[in-house]
Amino acid sequence: xxxxxLIMGMPITLEIVGDSTSTAPKDMGxxxxxxxxxxxxFSVYKDSSEIMRINRGELSIEASSQDVREIFALSEKxxxxxxxxxxxxxxxxxxxxxxxxxxxxxxxxxxLLKKSGYENFYVEAGGDIQAHGSNALxxxxxxxxxxxxxxxEIVKVLYPGNKGVATSGTYIRGQHIYDPKKMAEDIxxxxxxxxxxxxxxxxxxxxxxxxAMGKKxxxxxxxxxxxxxxxxxxxxxxxxxxGFKKYETNR
Amino acid sequence: MKKFLLSxxxxxxxxxxxxxxxxxxxxxxxxxITDQTPTTSVIPIVSPTPSPTTIKPSExxxxxxxxxxxxxxxxxxxxxxxxxxxxxxxxxxPKTVVAPAPTPVSVAVxxxxxxxxxxxxxxxxxxxxxxxxxxxxxxxxxxxxxxxxYPSDRRTSQQINSRATPILRSEAIAAQSAKVNIVSGATQTxxxxxQSLSSALALATN
Numbered sequence: 001x002x003x004x005x006l007i008m009g010m011p012i013t014l015e016i017v018g019d020s021t022s023t024a025p026k027d028m029g030x031x032x033x034x035x036x037x038x039x040x041x042f043s044v045y046k047d048s049s050e051i052m053r054i055n056r057g058e059l060s061i062e063a064s065s066q067d068v069r070e071i072f073a074l075s076e077k078x079x080x081x082x083x084x085x086x087x088x089x090x091x092x093x094x095x096x097x098x099x100x101x102x103x104x105x106x107x108x109x110x111x112l113l114k115k116s117g118y119e120n121f122y123v124e125a126g127g128d129i130q131a132h133g134s135n136a137l138x139x140x141x142x143x144x145x146x147x148x149x150x151x152x153e154i155v156k157v158l159y160p161g162n163k164g165v166a167t168s169g170t171y172i173r174g175q176h177i178y179d180p181k182k183m184a185e186d187i188x189x190x191x192x193x194x195x196x197x198x199x200x201x202x203x204x205x206x207x208x209x210x211x212a213m214g215k216k217x218x219x220x221x222x223x224x225x226x227x228x229x230x231x232x233x234x235x236x237x238x239x240x241x242x243g244f245k246k247y248e249t250n251r
Numbered sequence: 252m253k254k255f256l257l258s259x260x261x262x263x264x265x266x267x268x269x270x271x272x273x274x275x276x277x278x279x280x281x282x283x284i285t286d287q288t289p290t291t292s293v294i295p296i297v298s299p300t301p302s303p304t305t306i307k308p309s310e311x312x313x314x315x316x317x318x319x320x321x322x323x324x325x326x327x328x329x330x331x332x333x334x335x336x337x338x339x340x341x342x343x344x345p346k347t348v349v350a351p352a353p354t355p356v357s358v359a360v361x362x363x364x365x366x367x368x369x370x371x372x373x374x375x376x377x378x379x380x381x382x383x384x385x386x387x388x389x390x391x392x393x394x395x396x397x398x399x400x401y402p403s404d405r406r407t408s409q410q411i412n413s414r415a416t417p418i419l420r421s422e423a424i425a426a427q428s429a430k431v432n433i434v435s436g437a438t439q440t441x442x443x444x445x446q447s448l449s450s451a452l453a454l455a456t457n
Contacts, residue, residue: 013433127436135432144427146436153426154434169437194435218419232424242418 001025005032008039008102010126016113017120017136027116031109035125038105041067044096055095071097071104078205082220085209103166103204106130110200123200128166130200140250148192148232155238156194156230158247164200168193168211189214192232195221196247203227215239 001024002015012035014028043049050068053059061072075088075097090096102125109123110130120133122141131141140161144154148169158165169192193211197203206227210217218239221229228244 015432122433124433127434129433129435131433141433142429142431144429144431144434146434147424147426148437150426151436154429154431155424155426157427157429157431158435165435167435167437192437222419236424237421238424239419239421242420245420 001028003028003032005035007032007035008043008105008125009045012123012125014109014113014124015122016118017133023116024118027113027118031112031123034109034112035105038067038101041065042071042097042101044090044094044098051095051097071101074104074205075100078209082206082209085212085220086205099208100201100205102126103128103164103201106204107164107199107201128164128200128204129160130164131160132162142250145192145194145230149236155232156248158194158196159250160196160247163196163198163247164203166195166197166200166203166207168207190217190231190233193217193221194230196228196244197224198226 002013004011004013006012012032014031016024016028040046040048041050044051044055046052050059050064054061054064054068061069064072072088075086078086078100079088086099088095088097088099106123106125106128107130110121110132113121113123114132118132120135122129122131124130127146129143131143133141135141140159143158143160143165145156145158145167146169147153147155170190190211193207195203195207195210197206206221206224207229210220210229213220215231215233218229218231218241221227222241228241228247230238230240230244232238
């Protein structure tokens with residue numbers, strides 16, 4: 001079964017294959033509830049969220065929930081590992097962990113499904129994906145990279161297996177990623193960057209800082225063990241990392 | 252600060268390289284040159300070798316082994332890159348010229364302007380690790396710098412290790428007709444969008 005709901009301001013899709021047990025709908029409902037919880041906790045658009053209470057100084061990070069403390073720790077780690085290109089403080093000076101929360105939440109959701117005994121499924125939120133097992137035809141899940149210049153097209157087909165896929169781009173939301181070291185400048189030389197990583201959390205947390213590096217981002221991904229990337233620049237030329245090709249074959 | 256240091260080291264490394272190569276005192280080539288002006292973002296890379304070596308044809312790289320184990324096996328930073336040629340777009344065949352030993356190739360031009368091409372610098376010991384770069388000159392100016400080796404020991408995670416040689420490939424994107432299960436792209440609707448829309452709608456109702 002497959003279902004899409006709008007949570008966290010984006011469509012979230014779950015598909016569980018070949019399991020018509022009576023518990024599947026309930027388990028999927030629990031996953032959607034989990035995303036609602038994440039949104040309530042981390043949204044910078046909800047005044048009652050823990051993140052906004054921290055931003056207003058009403059709550060200290062130390063006193064916040066375990067999930068919030070975990071996200072802060074992971075943000076700090078990612079900042080170090082990306083040489084400062086990942087920054088939880090956004091342009092308006094607000095603590096905004098959304099660059100890491102989405103992938104983290106998708107991975108947690110996938111782990112919950114695995115714990116419930118599901119083998120063949122995927123969780124997709126806002127274009128970031130954690131797949132597992134195989135699709136309804138018993139084949140590997142196929143993932144298309146959207147054409148940043150034409151939303152209706154895909155320009156690449158991937159078979160990520162059980163790895164995670166995350167894409168950052170400027171083509172839909174306008175400029176939503178910027179170089180934290182040059183706050184005033186937008187990224188304009190690249191329009192899309194897709195990262196395949198050990199899981200969607202890892203892919204997502206590195207795609208944001210790599211995108212902020214502009215054309216150097218793909219070289220940064222190249223330096224990361226276990227990560228591959230596919231970058232599309234403003235001239236519609238794609239550049240990929242040395243091991244990316246292995247995801248193009250349906251094994 | 253790190254960036255400044257890095258830039259500084261880069262400049263020194265490049266200057267050092269230019270000095271050495273134009274000095275013609277060493278019988279061994281310090282670098283090889285690709286005599287080609289790149290038209291895409293990815294430059295063809297020729298790594299230096301201590302002795303003259305034949306360069307693998309680009310097809311070897313394009314269709315070469317990318318066995319899965321490579322990805323999972325522990326990688327250690329390599330100090331001497333293996334000779335490899337990187338190919339950009341399929342439509343552009345880079346002319347890769349390797350300077351034969353023992354004649355070193357001068358890269359400096361008397362006027363002080365650089366000569367167009369890609370130049371691989373020596374491995375330099377930055378204080379936090381080994382570094383090696385390829386400098387791309389176009390229009391007589393330094394237009395790009397690519398890292399063949401990058402200091403990696405600052406990275407804390409076990410998972411993150413420097414790959415010795417970035418081998419990036421480029422292609423023009425083309426629409427695929429294949430059907431896929433899932434689509435990956437930038438977030439379709441954002442909280443900002445929803446927020447902005449709801450604010451706009453709130454205004455509109457007044």
